[in-house]
Amino acid sequence: MTGNLHTLPSASGHTRLRNLRAEAPSASGARFWSFGGTVLKILGLAVFAFLLFGPLANLVLWSVAERWYTPFKLPVSYGTRYWEVVFRPTGDAMSSLMTSVSIACLTVLVALAVSVPAGYALARLKLPWRTALMILFLLPQAFPSVAIYINVARVFYSLGLTGTITGVVLVHAAHGLVYSVWIAAAAFAAVDRDLELAARNIGASPLRTFFTITLPLAMPGIMASAIFVFLESLDEFTGTFFVGVPQVTTLPLLLYNASMGGNYQIASITALILLVPSVLFMIVIERFLKADVLSKVGQ
Amino acid sequence: MHKTLFAAGLAAALLTGTAHAQTLNVATAGDQNMVDYIKDYLGPLFEKSHPGVKVVAVGTGPGDGGSQKIFEKLDAQKKAGSATSDFDVVVVHQKAAGTLAKDGLIEKYTDKIPTGKLATRDTATNSLGTDVSGYVMPMFHSQTAIAYNPDLIKTPPSTYAELRDWVQKNPKQFGYNGIKGGMSGVAFVTGWVSAFGGDAAKLEKGPYDAATKATWDKAMADLKEFNKNVVITPGNAGTLDMLNRGEIAMGPVWVDMFYTWKTEGKLPPNMRVKLVSPGMPGQPMYYAIPEKSAQEKLAAEFIALATSPDVQADGIVKRFNWYPGIDAKNLEGKLDQAAWNQLFADITPADLSSNGKPFPIGPYFNDILETYEKKVAN
Amino acid sequence: MARPSLFGLLLIAPALAMIGALFLYPLGFSLASAFTAPGGGFSLMHFDKAYELYSTDILFTLFIVITSTILTGILSVTIAGILTLGETPWLVAALRNLYRWPLFIPFIVAAQCMRTFLAKNGLMNNTIVGMGLMEPLQATSLLDWRGIIITFVWKQVPFVTLMLAGAMASLDRATIEAGRNLGASRLRVLIELVLPQVSQTLLVGLVLSFVTMLSVLSVPMMVAGSQPTMLTVDMAFRINSYGDYATANALGVISYLISGMAAWIYLRHNVKREAAA
Numbered sequence: 001m002t003g004n005l006h007t008l009p010s011a012s013g014h015t016r017l018r019n020l021r022a023e024a025p026s027a028s029g030a031r032f033w034s035f036g037g038t039v040l041k042i043l044g045l046a047v048f049a050f051l052l053f054g055p056l057a058n059l060v061l062w063s064v065a066e067r068w069y070t071p072f073k074l075p076v077s078y079g080t081r082y083w084e085v086v087f088r089p090t091g092d093a094m095s096s097l098m099t100s101v102s103i104a105c106l107t108v109l110v111a112l113a114v115s116v117p118a119g120y121a122l123a124r125l126k127l128p129w130r131t132a133l134m135i136l137f138l139l140p141q142a143f144p145s146v147a148i149y150i151n152v153a154r155v156f157y158s159l160g161l162t163g164t165i166t167g168v169v170l171v172h173a174a175h176g177l178v179y180s181v182w183i184a185a186a187a188f189a190a191v192d193r194d195l196e197l198a199a200r201n202i203g204a205s206p207l208r209t210f211f212t213i214t215l216p217l218a219m220p221g222i223m224a225s226a227i228f229v230f231l232e233s234l235d236e237f238t239g240t241f242f243v244g245v246p247q248v249t250t251l252p253l254l255l256y257n258a259s260m261g262g263n264y265q266i267a268s269i270t271a272l273i274l275l276v277p278s279v280l281f282m283i284v285i286e287r288f289l290k291a292d293v294l295s296k297v298g299q
Numbered sequence: 300m301h302k303t304l305f306a307a308g309l310a311a312a313l314l315t316g317t318a319h320a321q322t323l324n325v326a327t328a329g330d331q332n333m334v335d336y337i338k339d340y341l342g343p344l345f346e347k348s349h350p351g352v353k354v355v356a357v358g359t360g361p362g363d364g365g366s367q368k369i370f371e372k373l374d375a376q377k378k379a380g381s382a383t384s385d386f387d388v389v390v391v392h393q394k395a396a397g398t399l400a401k402d403g404l405i406e407k408y409t410d411k412i413p414t415g416k417l418a419t420r421d422t423a424t425n426s427l428g429t430d431v432s433g434y435v436m437p438m439f440h441s442q443t444a445i446a447y448n449p450d451l452i453k454t455p456p457s458t459y460a461e462l463r464d465w466v467q468k469n470p471k472q473f474g475y476n477g478i479k480g481g482m483s484g485v486a487f488v489t490g491w492v493s494a495f496g497g498d499a500a501k502l503e504k505g506p507y508d509a510a511t512k513a514t515w516d517k518a519m520a521d522l523k524e525f526n527k528n529v530v531i532t533p534g535n536a537g538t539l540d541m542l543n544r545g546e547i548a549m550g551p552v553w554v555d556m557f558y559t560w561k562t563e564g565k566l567p568p569n570m571r572v573k574l575v576s577p578g579m580p581g582q583p584m585y586y587a588i589p590e591k592s593a594q595e596k597l598a599a600e601f602i603a604l605a606t607s608p609d610v611q612a613d614g615i616v617k618r619f620n621w622y623p624g625i626d627a628k629n630l631e632g633k634l635d636q637a638a639w640n641q642l643f644a645d646i647t648p649a650d651l652s653s654n655g656k657p658f659p660i661g662p663y664f665n666d667i668l669e670t671y672e673k674k675v676a677n
Numbered sequence: 678m679a680r681p682s683l684f685g686l687l688l689i690a691p692a693l694a695m696i697g698a699l700f701l702y703p704l705g706f707s708l709a710s711a712f713t714a715p716g717g718g719f720s721l722m723h724f725d726k727a728y729e730l731y732s733t734d735i736l737f738t739l740f741i742v743i744t745s746t747i748l749t750g751i752l753s754v755t756i757a758g759i760l761t762l763g764e765t766p767w768l769v770a771a772l773r774n775l776y777r778w779p780l781f782i783p784f785i786v787a788a789q790c791m792r793t794f795l796a797k798n799g800l801m802n803n804t805i806v807g808m809g810l811m812e813p814l815q816a817t818s819l820l821d822w823r824g825i826i827i828t829f830v831w832k833q834v835p836f837v838t839l840m841l842a843g844a845m846a847s848l849d850r851a852t853i854e855a856g857r858n859l860g861a862s863r864l865r866v867l868i869e870l871v872l873p874q875v876s877q878t879l880l881v882g883l884v885l886s887f888v889t890m891l892s893v894l895s896v897p898m899m900v901a902g903s904q905p906t907m908l909t910v911d912m913a914f915r916i917n918s919y920g921d922y923a924t925a926n927a928l929g930v931i932s933y934l935i936s937g938m939a940a941w942i943y944l945r946h947n948v949k950r951e952a953a954a
Contacts (some may be wrong), residue, residue, distance in 0.1 A: 023754040041768050050804070052775055055790035055831065056782070058800050062793070067564025070448075070545030073803045076564065085754075089336045118692035118694055125685030131944045133689065135937045139700050141892040142933035144912040144925050150371040151703030157379030174699035179885060182842070186881045188721075190844075220843055227780075227834070235783035242372060244328050246324040246385055254331070254781065257358040259785045260899075262536025262556075263329030264565065264793070277783035398920070479903035479914040516839040531902025533792065533820065544798040546818065629781050665919055674902045 003137040007260055047154065082265035087274075093251065098235055100250040107233040108226050110173040111180045116222060119184025120214070121200040137181045140174060156243055163247035171239040176229035183228070187221025188214065223285050226259045230281050234274060303614035303670055320351035323597050326372075327358055328365030329584060332559055334358035337390075340614050345601055352597060363483050363534065363575070366395030383593035388586060388601055390438055392482075393422070396585045397429030397661065405587040406595075407433035412603040415624035416463045421657065422583050422643035427504055428660030435585035436606045437624030439615045441555045442655050443486035444572040444646060446539070451548040457577050459479075459494035463586075467529050472545035474530035474538055478671050481535035482582075485668065487551040489659055490579040492518055492667050499577065502659035512666045519674040526675060542566060551579070554646065557619035572645045578654040583624055608633050616642055684813055701708070709779040711926035715892045721928040730924075737905040737932060738891070741822060742935075745829040747889045747910075750879065752768075752830065753837035761845040762853065780835040786898035791822070795819040795900075824900040829890045836889075837882035844878040884943045888936040908932050 007195035062068070063082065065075035104235060121127060122134065140148075152171060191214050199209040211269050222298035237252040244250070251274055323345070327333045334356050342354035359365040369389050376384050391399065399405045408432060409415035422440070424432035445462070447455045451472075456462040466473045476484035492501035495518035501511070530547055532538040538550040552572065560566045586602045588595060597601050602609060611623045612633035622641055623630055626647075643651075658664055714720035728735075754775055763769040779787065794800050797818035805811045819827065848871060856866045872879070898909040906930050915925040 038765075042766060045768060045771055048772075049775055051831070052778060054801055054804070055787070055794040056778065058790045058793045059782075060788065061800075065564070069543050069565060069567045070798065073807070085335075113452075114691040114695055117688035117948070121685040121688035125688070126682040127685045127689065128682065131941065131948075132694070133941045134944060136696060136701075137692075138888050138940055139696060139933065141888045142927035142936050143704060144916060146368070146371065146913070146916055147698060147922055147926055147929065148703050150375050151706040152699060153372060154375040154379045155377050155698075155703060155705075157381050162376075163385065170695075170699060174695050177692060177696060177766070178888065182881055182885060186877060190877065191680050205378070220703045220847070221840075224840055224843060227839075230783065231783075235785070241357075241359060241368060242375070245324070246355055249357055253357065255783070256335065256785060257360055258331045259789050259895075260536070261332075261361045262533075262534075262539060262560070262565075263331045263563075264789065265563070266331055267786065267789055271782065271789075272371070274783070275781050282777075282781075362917065364913060367917050367920070477903040478918075479910055480898065480908060526904075531904050533899050533902055537792070537899065537902075540792060541796070544793075546797045580801055668918055669730075 057272060059268045062264040063272055069194045072103065082269055086266060086269045087230045092249070093254070093270075096249050096251045096254065097273060097277070099248060100252065101166075101275070102282075103172060103240075103248075103250065104230050104233040104277070106165070107172040107176055108229050111168055111176040111227060112222065114173075115177055115180035115184045115225070116215075119186075119218075119222075120188050120210075122181070122185040123188035126258060134185070136183070137177055141178055146239045147240075149239050152239070153242040162243055163245075165244075165248060168240055168244040168248055168250075171243050172233040172236055173229075175236065175239065176232050179228040179232065180222075180225040183225035184218070184222055187218040187225075189226050190221070191217045227282055227285055231278055234278060309566065318348060321353070321594065321597065323352055323354045323594050324385045324386050325356045325388045325390070326353060326369050327356060327584075327599075328360065328362070328369060328392055328395070329358070329390065330361050330559070331358060333390065333584070336349060336619065340618065341601075341605055341610070344610070345604055348604070349597065349600070356599070358373065363392055363394050366391040370395045370398055371536040373399070374402065377404060377591070382591065384589040384591040387587050387592040387594040387598040388588060389584055390584055392584060392666075393426045393582045393658065394661070396431055396587060397426045397433050399587060400426075400431045400434045401429060404590055405434050406587050406590045406592075408602070409433050409436055410450045412436075412599050412606075414603050414606040414608075417606065417608070418631050419626055421435075425657075426585070426659055427664060428507075428662070431585075435587050436602055437583035438586050438605065439568065439611075439619075439621035439624045440581060440583045441553050441621065442574065442646070442651065443490075443551055443579045444554050444557075444668075445549055445568075445579075446542055446552045446557055446570060446572045447549040448542065448545070448567065449569055449571055450567075451545075455549065455571075455573050456575060457573065459491060462575060463525060466525060469548070471530055472548045473528075474532040474541050474550040476534050476538050477676065478533045478534055478668055483535045483538060483551045483553050483556075484532075484587075486580045486658070487641075488522070488600050488671055489664070489667055490551075490656070491522055491556065493656065493659075494518075494577050495521060502521045502663045503657050505660050505663075507660065507662040509662075509666075511663065512670050515667070515670055516674070519594070519670055520672075523675045539566065542570065554581075555619065555621045565641050574646045574654045576649045576654050578656040580656045582658055606659070613640075680727060683808055707922050708930075709925055710923040711930055713923075722925040724930075725932065726924050727927040731908070731928065733905045734908055734911055737822070738907045738932075739935065741825055741829070741897075742887055742890050743883050745833065745890055747882050748826065748830045749833045749837055749886055750883050751843050752834045752874065754867070754879065755884070756834065756838045757841040757845050758863075758871065760842045761848075761871065762863045763869060764863075776838055777835050779832050780839065782832070784893050785895040785899070786833060787828055788896045789830050791824060791831070791896075791900050794818065795824050795827065807813050821901050825897055828900055829893075833886040833890065837879070840878050840882045842876060844875040848874055880943050880946065884939050887939045889938055891932055 061075060064078045064080065066077045066079040066081055068075040085091065122130060127133060156162045156167050194208055195213055199213045204212065233253055237256040240248065240250050240253060244252070251270060255267055255270040255274065258270060325337050327337060337354065337356040342356060345354055346352055359368045369386070369391055373384055373386070416435070418437050423435070423437055424430065426435070445455065456465045475487045477483050478488055492515055493502060496515040517601045530541065531539050534549065535553060535556060539552055539556060542550060543565050554572055557572055560568060561568065586600070586605060588598045592598050600627045608626055609624065611625055612630045615621045615623050616630065616634060617638045622642070659667060711723050713718055714722055756772065760769055760773055782790070784800050795818070797816050802816040804817060852870060853866060856870050892909065894909040894913055897910050903910060908931065912925040912928050913923045915928070
């Protein structure tokens with residue numbers, strides 16, 4: 001499991017335990033209930049899966065639909081014509097995908113590099129106006145992005161950063177800070193102080209304590225934030241347009257155009273392509289995480 | 300895992316340097332098919348006649364929003380004092396063309412190209428009341444019209460007044476996208492104001508008089524009443540989408556989008572369009588050259604090719620069923636009769652000349668939108 | 678807490694510099710326009726205009742975002758609860774592999790999917806009618822405020838659940854087992870034992886969801902018609918149709934105030950918690 005923003009079990013857990021009174025379940029008709037329960041569970045799961053995958057089924061259907069209109073409930077004819085369109089030599093889909101993924105990976109690195117110390121400071125150290133600072137990081141989400149990016153573009157033009165991967169990564173990372181700073185702060189706040197103190201007592205330096213105790217304990221949360229930053233970067237198009245285009249073009253730009261214009265086939269195929277790096281990144285992170293969690297068990 | 304990330308970073312760094320002798324950067328507003336048109340058709344055609352040149356096309360999104368982004372990018376670049384602009388050719392809507400010309404972000408070029416004299420329609424020089432002569436060449440003209448499903452509607456209304464009565468008798472069968480979801484809805488609303496709001500000619504030609512908007516009160520109140528029986532669809536594509544699933548029987552659409560959706564199998568093949576009187580607006584997409592383009596000469600040659608009768612006939616009319624940007628008479632002999640008839644199957648040239656209107660001039664345009672926001676939507 | 682705050686400021690400096698250089702500074706250019714009259718000088722006229730034209734939309738936005746956040750919270754707790762306390766291995770395994778998928782779908786694609794899924798003749802109604810559970814005439818379109826909420830919840834539940842399930846998984850199993858052994862129902866264990874210990878994570882997830890939903894343009898634009906609509910659509914409309922950055926930014930300020938409020942509520946709760954601990 002990723003996303004381990006854990007609060008370590010505290011003493012309060014045990015006090016709450018004491019408040020729970022025993023209410024022994026009646027044994028009669030247990031078999032009936034268990035059968036009924038299984039049917040209910042299957043039904044529930046089926047409804048859940050339908051609501052979850054129904055919209056996605058649309059995506060898959062549109063990606064292979066060549067003709068689909070009323071009164072037909074399903075595509076009139078299927079084919080791979082639009083896949084050929086997306087992957088045609090002049091379409092640049094693969095190179096845009098590569099650029100998108102590279103940018104997303106670099107964005108994660110940059111965002112984590114600045115938000116891990118920031119999150120630690122926000123969670124552990126005495127900072128003036130802490131609340132205000134936390135709210136400040138929400139800023140990128142609130143304002144119309146076009147209004148911000150035109151000015152970013154203006155600044156970047158004079159710095160020579162437009163049309164470079166660096167420029168796009170910076171813009172994406174700043175946008176991802178919302179997630180990485182907030183989640184990192186929460187993750188550090190949840191680390192048990194007693195463990196840190198114990199390490200300090202046996203003579204570990206503050207830095208060593210941080211790298212051997214605090215950081216590993218906060219790691220699951222930080223990794224969860226990495227996933228969100230990655231996805232956020234992979235979906236971004238407004239900033240990319242103002243800062244990257246025409247030298248840097250990413251796949252979401254194509255996706256945005258196609259989707260807003262109602263080119264369902266192209267948009268669906270592009271979205272399916274983008275699914276691949278997202279899922280891969282998640283798997284890689286989970287592998288990495290599991291190894292990490294396992295290594296802690298031995299200690 | 301970190302190694303993977305660094306490798307990816309390295310790959311990214313390597314990818315940035317695309318080596319080509321000369322690159323012509325084209326930015327286009329509008330739907331994906333505009334980008335595809337340049338990437339797959341026009342670009343390769345131009346590259347063939349100009350060896351060593353690579354045409355790079357990028358789309359900025361449909362509607363005025365897409366054009367606005369092009370304007371903002373050029374404007375930001377100018378304010379930052381860049382020596383050359385990122386784009387060499389831009390394809391924009393009318394509203395942005397006016398602003399670009401007024402702010403000196405695009406240059407005059409039509410005198411320099413051989414096709415400059417082939418477009419003489421009013422819209423070649425006048426963009427929503429702004430004089431753009433010399434700055435732009437129309438890529439194609441588009442027109443809004445009412446799309447309908449002939450299986451459900453045997454005799455479609457032919458005027459706005461008939462449409463109003465039809466909607467009253469058939470509630471929730473007509474859908475349009477308000478004014479925030481794209482230009483087909485905006486076009487329907489401006490058409491409504493022209494039909495019921497009084498002096499239509501003044502809206503198109505000016506002069507602007509801020510007091511005029513008070514005369515639309517009745518029309519707007521009627522529109523609010525009318526809206527109770529219609530479906531507000533999500534966007535230009537949203538209207539077509541609902542027509543696709545048969546949820547509405549009729550709605551205003553861009554004719555070019557309509558035909559594209561039909562060829563892409565997203566509308567029933569028997570679907571048709573009709574241009575109702577007293578008229579609905581249309582507008583061209585313009586080719587323009589940014590003032591600081593690094594490839595001025597190439598850009599002009601590119602546009603000359605794009606507006607040549609051959610390309611207009613084969614690319615614009617035949618491939619996309621779009622109305623040509625240059626005057627139709629220049630296409631004579633370039634097209635077979637079948638393609639020509641196909642283009643005017645639903646909307647005849649006579650319909651177009653009597654009921655195809657320009658959008659109102661800029662200030663009236665904004666007044667109509669804002670009055671709608673105040674009186675109809677709120 | 679005894680460490681000098683100077684060190685803390687040093688640690689947070691890069692992040693602050695980034696927000697400052699890439700958002701605050703560029704925003705300053707256009708934000709000023711929200712507070713200045715056309716001729717110059719301080720003015721709140723753009724806020725008047727924003728209020729006059731978009732008061733309904735402000736309320737509509739609040740309604741959508743708050744409802745979606747509450748629903749997201751309830752569903753995430755339910756799913757994370759089943760994942761942690763579920764005693765049917767196949768159910769837990771299936772759920773664990775299922776719930777995450779919407780996370781990978783960009784909002785714009787989610788909007789596109791929902792538009793064709795929730796429509797009157799969309800895939801959902803067609804399936805239900807096809808299964809004989811509903812008459813075709815009963816089919817209604819959900820492409821209005823309900824569609825927006827469904828899309829938001831569909832997209833945000835995996836996000837919050839991912840964070841929440843992780844937090845729950847790292848709780849001390851012994852406490853939970855003990856609670857179960859005492860005979861408490863799983864629902865009670867979830868609400869009285871598990872939830873209080875992960876409330877922090879839940880709230881962070883919900884605040885971030887809240888702020889994210891407030892900032893999404895494509896969903897209200899593509900899922901529902903535009904009357905009334907959400908603030909993001911109005912901002913885009915002001916910019917694209919009128920080039921009116923002043924009013925758009927005034928709406929931005931309002932939107933930021935709303936997200937600031939949500940964050941403030943969370944942070945207040947946090948302070949109280951720390952004081953109580």
